[in-house]
Every structure is written in structure tokens, then in C-alpha cells.
Amino acid sequence: MTRVLRVKDLEVCFATTEGTVQVLDGVSFDIRKGEVLGVVGESGCGKSVTALSTLGLLGSKGKITNGEITLYQDDGEVELSKLDPSGPMIRKIRGKEISMIFQEPMTSFSPVYTIGNQIMEVIRHHQGLSKKAAREAAVEMLGKVRIPHPEQRIDAYPHQLSGGMRQRAMIAMALSCRPRILIADEPTTALDVTIQAQILRLMRQLKDEMDTSIMLITHNLGVIGEMADRVVVMYMGRIVESLPVKRLFEESLHPYTQALLTSLPVLGSKKRNERKRLASIKGMVPDISRVPPGCPFHPRCDRFMDGLCNVHKPRPVQISPDHEVSCLLYSEVAKDAG
Amino acid sequence: MLNYIVKRTLLMIPTLIFISILSFFLIQLPPGDYLTNYIANKEASGGSVNLAEVEALRQRYGLDRPFHTQYVRWITGVLKGDFGYSFEWNRPVNELIWERLGLTVSVSTLTLLFTWIVAFPIGVYSATHQYSIGDYVFTTVGFMGLAIPNFMLALILMWLGHRYFGLSVGGLFSPEYAEAPWSLAKLLDLAKHALIPMIVIGTSGTASLIRTLRANLLDEIQKPYVTTAKSKGLKDTWILFKYPVRVALIPFISTVGWTLPQLISGETIVAVVLNLPTTGPLLLRSLQSQDMYLAGSFILMLSVLTLVGTFISDILLAWVDPRIRYS
Numbered sequence A: 001m002t003r004v005l006r007v008k009d010l011e012v013c014f015a016t017t018e019g020t021v022q023v024l025d026g027v028s029f030d031i032r033k034g035e036v037l038g039v040v041g042e043s044g045c046g047k048s049v050t051a052l053s054t055l056g057l058l059g060s061k062g063k064i065t066n067g068e069i070t071l072y073q074d075d076g077e078v079e080l081s082k083l084d085p086s087g088p089m090i091r092k093i094r095g096k097e098i099s100m101i102f103q104e105p106m107t108s109f110s111p112v113y114t115i116g117n118q119i120m121e122v123i124r125h126h127q128g129l130s131k132k133a134a135r136e137a138a139v140e141m142l143g144k145v146r147i148p149h150p151e152q153r154i155d156a157y158p159h160q161l162s163g164g165m166r167q168r169a170m171i172a173m174a175l176s177c178r179p180r181i182l183i184a185d186e187p188t189t190a191l192d193v194t195i196q197a198q199i200l201r202l203m204r205q206l207k208d209e210m211d212t213s214i215m216l217i218t219h220n221l222g223v224i225g226e227m228a229d230r231v232v233v234m235y236m237g238r239i240v241e242s243l244p245v246k247r248l249f250e251e252s253l254h255p256y257t258q259a260l261l262t263s264l265p266v267l268g269s270k271k272r273n274e275r276k277r278l279a280s281i282k283g284m285v286p287d288i289s290r291v292p293p294g295c296p297f298h299p300r301c302d303r304f305m306d307g308l309c310n311v312h313k314p315r316p317v318q319i320s321p322d323h324e325v326s327c328l329l330y331s332e333v334a335k336d337a338g
Numbered sequence B: 001m002l003n004y005i006v007k008r009t010l011l012m013i014p015t016l017i018f019i020s021i022l023s024f025f026l027i028q029l030p031p032g033d034y035l036t037n038y039i040a041n042k043e044a045s046g047g048s049v050n051l052a053e054v055e056a057l058r059q060r061y062g063l064d065r066p067f068h069t070q071y072v073r074w075i076t077g078v079l080k081g082d083f084g085y086s087f088e089w090n091r092p093v094n095e096l097i098w099e100r101l102g103l104t105v106s107v108s109t110l111t112l113l114f115t116w117i118v119a120f121p122i123g124v125y126s127a128t129h130q131y132s133i134g135d136y137v138f139t140t141v142g143f144m145g146l147a148i149p150n151f152m153l154a155l156i157l158m159w160l161g162h163r164y165f166g167l168s169v170g171g172l173f174s175p176e177y178a179e180a181p182w183s184l185a186k187l188l189d190l191a192k193h194a195l196i197p198m199i200v201i202g203t204s205g206t207a208s209l210i211r212t213l214r215a216n217l218l219d220e221i222q223k224p225y226v227t228t229a230k231s232k233g234l235k236d237t238w239i240l241f242k243y244p245v246r247v248a249l250i251p252f253i254s255t256v257g258w259t260l261p262q263l264i265s266g267e268t269i270v271a272v273v274l275n276l277p278t279t280g281p282l283l284l285r286s287l288q289s290q291d292m293y294l295a296g297s298f299i300l301m302l303s304v305l306t307l308v309g310t311f312i313s314d315i316l317l318a319w320v321d322p323r324i325r326y327s
Helices: A047-054 A088-093 A115-127 A131-144 A163-175 A193-210 A221-227 A245-251 A255-262 A332-337 B002-028 B034-044 B051-060 B067-079 B093-128 B133-147 B150-165 B184-221 B224-231 B236-242 B244-254 B256-265 B268-274 B279-288 B292-320
Strands: A003-016 A019-032 A036-040 A062-073 A076-079 A098-101 A181-185 A213-218 A230-235 A238-244 A317-320 A323-325
Touching: A003 A047, A003 A213, A019 A036, A019 A047, A019 A062, A019 A213, A019 A238, A036 A047, A036 A221, A047 A062, A047 A181, A047 A213, A098 A163, A098 B224, A115 A131, A115 A163, A131 A163, A163 A193, A181 A193, A193 A213, A193 A221, A213 A221, A221 A245, A230 A245, A230 A255, A238 A245, A238 A255, A245 A255, B002 B067, B002 B292, B034 B051, B067 B292, B093 B133, B093 B184, B093 B279, B093 B292, B133 B184, B150 B184, B150 B268, B184 B244, B184 B268, B224 B236, B236 B244, B244 B292, B256 B292, B268 B279, B279 B292
Parallel strands: A036 A213, A036 A230, A098 A181, A181 A213
Antiparallel strands: A003 A019, A003 A062, A062 A076, A230 A238, A238 A323, A317 A323
């Protein structure tokens, strides 16, 4: 399959009052045409920063210090990480080639304009349509995301819609210029469970219909299992494991991935003795300004090897063509020592 | 929207009635009335008072009647456009207040415009360039404006104007125009004189509006909807004015309601210092001498202006913020 986005050795630093903090350390992954790439990890692991850096939306405090982000278009490649984040080039990418939806549909829409106004704005900006044509396009998009009576709802203000409807409108806005990539940052976290499933199904359908790739950011492995084709697992600004979702539940190798999986509740275990307390990962995520030496997960790891994990920084090891893991258990360093 | 305006207008009527009763009651609260005050003053300065004449006055204006009779008398007059009689000035209240009220409203409106025109761009600049040199300079100047008492600023500006620009300071007109009929020259003269009061009265308001706008805008700029707008590929300045500035203006607008009456009563000391023929000094004197109809009429006027100001700001708010309009 062809690549649409490649992130290579990405490093991002943020300026804080206590000095510079590195929040991404050598993040590399590809997104292929038409696939859903899941990005999973605990809060603060750098999922959202990864997403925002592709769009140049890190703000004045964040900076890409190393690495490349490349967008593959039909007529060539664009080096997104080299573009001026406030320049005109990246603005042609945002909303048109890559668009984004966010966690909270209520606060992600401006409360003082109708959703139609906000959807038509992006259509007119990138496609230069007339007001009338943009309105027709917006109504069509609202219909596509299954909002009933789109020709009336287009004039609704965000507070007049339910949470699920708002997120549908958000998806309509993000897909209105048929982007190559849709970045969805926790798109269902703020919604009811029943609505979550509807929204996820809708995203899948539209992705196939419009041939868009999706980068789905979530902390919810259930959502990943339902939606994603491949998954990258992040911990403290690094990718610890990446593999196809089909193999995630049986063949994952990194102790952190395995720990995440065992902290998932299992439905349908009826026998009394199978009902156990839900497992959780011991300890807390350390402060990002004090990343532990060696493997950042070693203080919480069950399979910690003293003298190795707290000394050597693990490198990604290729297990099979689609499966990489960054853990010393599987690397040459450990084998040499063993 | 129309529904909302009608509802808001109807609500004003009971409020107005209540306020008129309250203001009349407050004026009558101090012991005695204008006449006892008048007698006391006369005796203090060694004069004698004709008690029979005082009694006649008291009966003529109904000062011996109970509160509600006096109120009804006054308010029915007000409805017909007769605001009563000023004892101290020996003239109908009508003759005294309209010109002053007109001048006050013009000075206040000019000041309000001055305040907004200065505060708006500085507030936006300070928020978008937080902690820059410009932001610090404006913040310092703003706080100084807030901290310096208005009368002090008035005195300094008067001295500067007189010493270095040869302006005839104080008052709103030069001597030769004070009694002249209205003409273009008189209007220009008024504009020249209005400059100092405008700056003096506007300074503290400007400073606090800058602070409010800056704080609001800083809050709004961090909201997720701004990130959404950026992710759509729009230009930064377009985003700034279409999205966060519009929301940040909401508290700006809601202060219009309080600004109107505050501009009229708030600048009393400045008006005394600058010798402005506005309402402030007259209201102050009428309260001191218990000139009840004059004071009552002023307070009623101020209340009406407060209501009108609030009304205007409510309508503007509903126009700016659909969440108000539809709830």
C-alpha cells in the first residue's frame, strides 16, 4: 500500500518555566493510504503532540527539534516539519490535506456561530466556492454524517445540538474538503458509550467512501480493537511497540503493551473464580521533565533487568515485517549480556 | 429576537416604578425638609425668618402631607413633563436640568467613545503580545491611569493646558461663548474644552477596560475552538477577530449598562474641579440642601439612564451571543 504520511525520528521540545522539556523522542511511523492507524498510550505520552506537530499547531512554546514529517501527495512530497508554522504553505495543508477532529465537540465549535457558518468557512476557504455552493456542499456533508434534516440543522448553533450530533457535525467539517488524512484526537471520549459506537462506525464508513486515512488517537484499547488496522503504542514520548491490531491481543511483546491489555476488563467471564480485581500498572507515569535513564518504562516494569534496562536505551527491534518493539528483552544487548 | 426585545421592554416598566418610589423615599430619609434646612441656615448666619411665610410655602408644596400623597403628586407631574420646583434656585426643575443633562450626555458619550477607541486596540495588542515590551508599557501606563485620582489628573492637565497651550481651561465654553446662542464656532469651542474632561474622565475607564479585554482574550485564545479554526487553515488575524475577540467582547458590552450612569454621576469631583456645567455638581448641591424635587428628578434620570444602558447592553449581548438569544 502507498504511504500518505511518514514521520521519522521526530523530536519535539516545549519551553516551560523550568526550562526546555523534550516531549517526543525519536518517534517514527507511517500512515498508509486508506488505513486507520491507532495511537494509544496513557495521558501525557505525546499522542496529541504528535498529531499537532504534523499540522504545525504546536504553538509558540513547542518546537520540532529533529526529524521529518513528510506528506505524500499525488504530485510529490511536502516536508511538513520544514514549513513555517505561521506561513501560507502549511495553511494550504490544514483542513484540506490533513484535517483534525477533537475530543470535546462542544468547545471545539465556536459557540457564537452556526455550525453551517463554520463548515462553509472551510469549504469556501479551500475551494473558493460561492456562498450558495458552499452551503449546498455543507448540507450534503451533514447528510453524509447522518444528521437528520441537514438543510435545517445547518443553521443550528452548537449548543442546540446533542453531543453526538455535534461530533457528527465536526466530522462533516473535517471531511468537507476530502482530506488525505483525518486526525481524530480522542473523538469519542466525551460521548456516551452507545453514541461512541455509532460515531466510530460512521468514521469507518466515511473513510472507505472517501478513501481517507485516519490517525486515531485514544487511550481506549477497545476503540483501537474496533477501529484500527495497525497500532502504535506510546510511552513517555517514545513508540514502544507497533504492530497490526489483529496481532495486538495475542502477540504483543512489550511489557507495557501487555500491561495495558491486562488492565482491560473482560466481559463474559461468568465463573466466580475468574472474577478478579482488574489489573493495573504499578506506579505512576513519571514527570516528563524527569525521564528515567535507559528504558523510560523500567521503574514500572515487571520484567526489569537491573544493569540493563536502567542503563541502555532500547532501540526498535524488527520482529516481523509489520511488528517492531523497543525493549531490551528482545534486543542484542540483552542477548549479549545473557 | 423581537420577542426578546419586547419582553425586555415590558420588564422595564415595573422596575422603573419601583425605582421612582425608592429614590423619592431616599431623598426624604434625612430628618426635616428643605425648609427646616433653610431656617437653620438663615439662623446660623444671623438672619431672621418669617415663620408665617415658611408655613405658607410648606402648605403650598404639600410638605406637611404624608409620604404617599407627596409621591403621587410628584410622579403625576413627572408623567406630564413637570419635574417640580427647585426651592434653592427658585425655578422649575425643568429649566435647570435639561441643558446640563444634554451637555453631560454629550461629554459622557464622547468619553465612552474615547475609552473604547483607545482600549480596544491596546487590549487586543496586549493579549496577542503577552509579556512583550509593548504589553508591559501599556500595563504600566494603564495602572498609572487607574491609580492617579481623577481630580489630580484634572489639575495637572489644566495647568499644562494653560501654561503651554494657552487654553482657556475650566468649564465647557470660553467666556465669549458661554451665553451665546448655538453656532458652529460655539460647537468647536465646546469640542476644544471637552478634550481635557474626556481624557480625565476616560483614563481610569480605559485602563480597566484594557485589563478586562486583555484577560478575556487571553482566556479565549486558549480555547479549543481556536485550535479547530487553525486546523482549518484560516489566517491568524481572521481567526483572531472572528472567533476569540467576538467572545471576549461580551463582558466589554455588558459594562455599557453601568458606564452610562457612572459617567454622569461618577465625575462629580472632576466636574467641580474643572467647573463643568454638567449634572454632577448640581446633584451634589441639591442633595446637601435637601432640594427634594431637583435631587429626586436627577436620581430618577440617572436610574432611567441605568435602565436604558442595561437595556442597550442586553440587546447587544443577545445579538452577539446566540446562547442568550435562544434561552
